[in-house]
Amino acid sequence: MRRNPVVPYAIIAILGVLTVVIISFVGLNQRADIQVAEEGGSEQTEEGSQEGETTGADAEAVYQANCAACHGGDLSGGMGPALTTVGSSYSADEIAEIIQNGIGSMPAQAHVAGEELSALSEWLSEQQ
Structure with missing residues (x-):
């Protein structure tokens, strides 16, 4: 059978x-x-953290959660440009504006705002 x-x-x-x-x-x-x-x-x-003060670890965590996929976990670039020397080209305010509104092929990251945005832009502006 x-x-x-x-x-x-x-x-x-x-x-x-x-x-x-x-x-x-x-x-x-x-x-x-x-x-x-x-x-x-x-x-x-x-x-x-005290009021108005953020730690570097917070900014790095925000970066890893929102930016590392395109810019690399170590700022070395990938799909997006390297950010190892971004602080020598842009101020913290300019970086915050780029994050909020996007630039070139980078889309706006409107979900990153407030303390996260200021911590991230300050941290990136220190990368020179």
Whole structure:
């Protein structure tokens, strides 16, 4: 007697769907963990720094979260230009304006604002 050839394909399909469901739940759990970490991190930043003062680690974290994908984790460039000497070309205010409005092929990063924007632009202006 011959086996039905549909059975192995049905088993593979069921395993595939089950894998997708499991990976989705894992991703949702990670998303919740990231959100909790971000909320806890912002509280720590508020407690750890004085009013009007930001630490270099904060600016680097903002850079890693928002800029490193294009400009490289070490400012060496990638899809975007290198930022290792950006401070010699632009002031902190000019860098903040570029971040907010974009320049050339760089899109505006309007979601970076307030203390994050000022910390990031100050930190980048020190890169000379």
